[in-house]
Amino acid sequence: MSEFIGTNLRLIRLFHDLSLTDLGEQVGVSKQFLSRVETGAEVASAHLEAALAETLEVLPEFFYRIDPNPIVDEQCHFRRQLTTKVALRQVARARGEMLKRLVGVLDEHVELPQYQVCEADAESPETIERAAEMFRSLFGLGLGPLSNVTRIAENAGAVVLRVCGLAPEIDAVSFATKRPLIALNGDGRSACRERFGVAHELGHFSLHIGVLTGDRLTETQANRFASALLMPRSTFATECRLALRGTRLNWPGLSELKLRWGVSKAAIIFRGRQLGVFSDDQARAGYVGLNRHGEALKESEDHLIANEKPEVIAESLKVMKEHYGVPQSAVAREMRVQPRLLQDLLELPQVELTGNVVSLRSSTSTHFSETRMR
Template sequence: MSAFIGSNLRLIRLFHDLSLTDLGEQVGVSKQYLSRLETGAETVSSQLETVLADALQVLPEFFREVDTNPIADEQCHFRRQLTTKVAQRQVARARGEVLKRLVGVLDEHVELPRYQVSATDAETNEAIEKAAEAFRAQFGLGFGPLSNVTRIAENAGAVVMRVHGLAHEIDAISFATKRPLIALNDDGRSACRERFGVAHELGHFSIHLGVLTGDKLTEAQANRFASALLMPRAAFASECGLALRGSRLNWSGLSELKLRWGVSKAAIIFRARQLGVLTDDQARSGYVGLNRHGEALKESEDHLVAHEAPEVVAESLKVMEEHFGIPQATVAREMRVQPRLLQELLKTPHSTLKSNVISLHHTTRLAS
């Protein structure tokens, strides 16, 4: 039998956002003993292993399975990492690791869209603009508003998923793994904010391959890519004059632009300043106006922009169950977790989790 791997215990403990003290109280051992288990300085009895597995909603073999491709620091991209506490980042990363396991199982059974995001060096603003334009050209997106950024990301081969339990400070987190993942904070953010988050993470995939991100420079670069992808200079510069009436901001024009391009008024002001349509003073006046009207975090038109639904995970699970008879309970077992943990990850009603198991050796292509 394989040895107990302490880092796997730490991973699943962080997934549940449990401290050593919290878990110790649940299973009846000290936090010091658990710490030694996690570092490999202590062995675990079969009885305690069973208790830990039940408390953490995994199968005992979860603790013994070696991850041959753990997520490295340079593969993990946090939006707003600078304002996120280390403990909150650890929880988010653990949720990403478990999501990676889920997607790995899906990849075994269905043929997901091929990953096609081209990586490029883009250290200057001009290079970033061209990288975003090349992305649009690669996927035939033209220069107008993007109707569904999430679908574009998934058609490009990434997997997008809303994840609950992330800290409020985290808008999104992505993992540049073999099958790149984008996890959106499932706490009711606006559609515009989610769309920008997806575009921001696509920026990391495009211009930060193998680069450790999270500092002001790389975040600004990813934001520039997102702005250029969502509001390409070739078309947007000529339209965003609507944001002005004479020398003053035109708030009705900003609303019109928001609904057409699917981006926040704050993002429009930011982009218009980048393109030289607004001056520094005009942009500053816009941000002050948004704050004055209580729109710094939630804008008045947000309810008019529909949320985009990630599709790849849900459609893969549907294909596996309906065409191959592989239920979510079997998916959970292949992840080495209990069905209730998968249910928590997916927020799936319990009634959909069936226990019947059949052959696991079929594959099909998931249409993009």
């Protein structure tokens, strides 16, 4: 007979961002007893098991499922990890684990795009620039602005989802699992910030396979990849000069570049300095100017750029339901959770679909992937 797995209880407790005390109060036991259940030192009674399942929105069998491939530290990439507390990272990882389980169910029923992010060398800025250039070349993206970074990531075989419940300190978190995942903070980041976050996580997938990230070096490397992917040096260095008027920054020019390339003014200043277009003094003046105008976190043009919508999960679920009679409740059952937990995880918009093919066509290139039922 299978045994109650305490780590599954801990996983789903953290998914709901509940402390041992919080959960204990809801199910009528002490935090000490719950802690012992999680470590396997105590056995949960049938009554407690039922109460835990109801409170945590899972099916009782959730506690008995062995995960053969749990997410480990080297697979987790947190943007802003340097300043993120351990407890907040644990909640984010729990959300990622449940997202991984959802994608595992979808992979059983739906043919998702093949993963195609190539491993690259992070030993120098030059090798990172080349890695970003190779990524663009592989997908035929050209050297201009990218119209939809999220769709490009999904065409490359990653799964992107905007996730609620992540701490404000976390812009994005990715998981280098069998099907790589990118979870964006769902609390209303600007489109530019989200686009850079997706590109940053693609950088981790390319540069840091099996590497523990979160230190200043790996974050700097992923940022370099993101900057190079979004603003390729061969074309952006020339265009970036629009942001100069004599020896001073041209703020209307910066705004024009932002709207054209879909990146923040802060990212443009950073990239311009990186490419030698702006001097240290000019870049410093740019950052001071952003702070002076209250644009350190939210820039004045942000509302003019629409947020991109992740498509793979939403469209796959829609195909499964409308064309193959597999409703979300059945997906939840395969995950061994209650439907309301799946809804909490997804927060999905409605996606219009016709026919039995989900198109993931990228408007920035001729490359496309299609999702079909097997």
